[in-house]
Amino acid sequence: MKTSKTINQLSTVVTIFAISISCAVNAQAKSNEATFYQWPSTYKTDVSKANKKTYTSNEYWQVVTGEELNKGIKVYLSDASTLVKLTPKARFDQGEVFKPQNLELDHIKLGGNLVPNKQKLVQLAAQKEMALAGFKDGSIALKVQNASLAAPSILKYAKPLIANDKYIVHIKDKNSAFKLNVTAPLEIKKQFKPQLTVKAKLTNKQLSNSDVNARLISPLGESIALKYNNGKIDFSNELEQLGAVKGLYQVELDVSANHLANKIKRTIKVPFIQTAETANILTSDINIQSGNKGLINVTVPLSIAQAGRFAVKATLQGYTLNNQKIDIATAEVAQFLSYDGNLSMPFKVSGLTKGPYSLSNIILTDQTRMMVLPQDQVSKAIIEQDKAW
Template identity: 40%
Template sequence: MKNLLLIFVPVLLLGCNAQDDDSSQVNESSQIEQTVYQWASVQKGGTPQRNVVKTSDEYWQTVTGRELKKGVAVYLTTDDNLIRVAPKASYYHGQVFKAKGIDIDQLELLNNNAKTKYDLTATASQSVMQQAGFDDGSVALKGLTNGDNAILKTRQALSDDDVYLIHVKEKNSPHLLTIKSGFEKSNEAQRLPVELSVGDKALLKDEITLSLISPVSEQVNVQYNAGTAEFSQPLEQLGAINGFYEIEARVMTEIKGKKVMRSVKVPFTNVTTTALLGAPKYQTNANKVVVNLPIEAEMPGRFAIKATLASKNGDVVTQLATVEVAAQIDSFEQLSLPFDIATAPKGELFLMNVELTDQTRMMKTYPKL
């Protein structure tokens, strides 16, 4: 059975640079509450996520009722498409206004000079969409334009200022947007690596529009510049305690005389160093090993350390056990990692696969001791 227990461990408050010798200075004694968990078997080490890579065969845009009555350009490259039109809520003076639902029979798809009608297959009316779980007054249809750009227009009497979402997805399109972005943004740097391309085509700066979706609803401008997203100001949230930040990219380019639009969203975290670990000290008693590990919190919070105890005898490395310890750390403390192993260890002891988690801000690092 896995043991999860709450223990009080008397420790000495040491700086992270304290050495394992008799001359170490004792500043004051303290007692911290630790949560200790030993895994039933040795755990594999985690690896930091450096990048996010996604592809997109779709795009979305927000339009008004006035624009939809006048006609909105839709960028199609294949007949294997799905066009969803959904009313959105808008906010005015603290009140919520919901746009009128779309009548699928009042929609039409025209060529670019608005003179020729294309076949428009009604895939799902409001009632069908509602049965499928889209209880928002939206409709879905397919535009048979032979892969040509077109104009979507309604004859319905919509309010001019109502807001609608147009979402176009093209399965089997040869024109996929690919994005590769950094997963971690340093809080000290106001930029994030972002690479974008459609197929083999590199994109120009004026073909790319970036925006920030914030888990704490902050308003920050983002500009694309030479392979990076540049933020107009520092971000408020550290880690992912309220969820991830997202970069939303929308591109408009031209391929073989056709305009291609694509949208994509990728998550990232805003991170900084919130705690540092010192040199571990080992105490062995038969098949029990206690590792005392100094920790210095740059920011107060609850921190967890997961580590595997290993021994090295010549060239042979043996992984013995994995323990995780968590505690509230306000400044300097010394955590104790108690390992219960099958037999007394042989050779030099060391910690490997160390993971430090800031549970207050939901950030994880992989320090080397």
């Protein structure tokens, strides 16, 4: 009886295990199946894809300790009504979170030997109001009235703070004439020694290397110091991720430039991704065939360098019965591919159109790594079929 019972139990376990394997195989098979969608109407995507963007900053921020706040830190204002935000910065130690004590307006002082006492801090929002607005980090928002721009000011907290607690001091010169403009690429190619080239100006002032400190912030929040050299930032082995699957890389620039007896300080974050050609479309082998029931079957061959889920979006073009060329339909197909293979696009067309048909506005996306792949040649590919339908 015991043996029979044991066999039955073992049989049940094996059956459950077999069902689990079957479900896993079926799930894997389904995940490898192609997904196709045809939009209700056609549209064109700008496949020229400008690779540069300009960012502007009229603010800066820095991390200071409780000890530094008690002694007083220099802040550099370039707006008569500067905004100031002070935020306690949590720290992590052996898996525990430690939050600094909250700050109170009555103990925050702004002054300095060279600064007249007419400067005044006005509380824009108390911590309770900030929390109700979604800022639950203990922030306190202040506005400087009658700010003196002739020399650095001293921001000080009169009540004793824990020495190694950290706080973020955020200065925003909303109406300042001094703005940091940085133009940078949105992506850089993976190579032996990748490089990010930026063009940075503080109003009309060209920046020297000594004016700029740079650091890399990884998608996981890790910070690594970088060297800024005449607008060029070199990486060695800091960049591991392709695409934006876990977030963006950011280069944070701290700029400080002398201005009369004062300084102009600005901070800016420049986001980018690292790309590689994980797949490409063999445009010369794209095939367009007429099918049944108003279908035009398009086969798009892909060469795969790294396994992943890839999507092709394209617009089918053809002619009206009056021989005018038109966009007929826009569709997208996606599928996981480990090796070279074909993606099929069964376009459904109206009986009021005819061939020859062509494929245009082609975009290839690596969905696994969340990046649009280089497509200079793909975007110009027009696959014509000369025979009449």
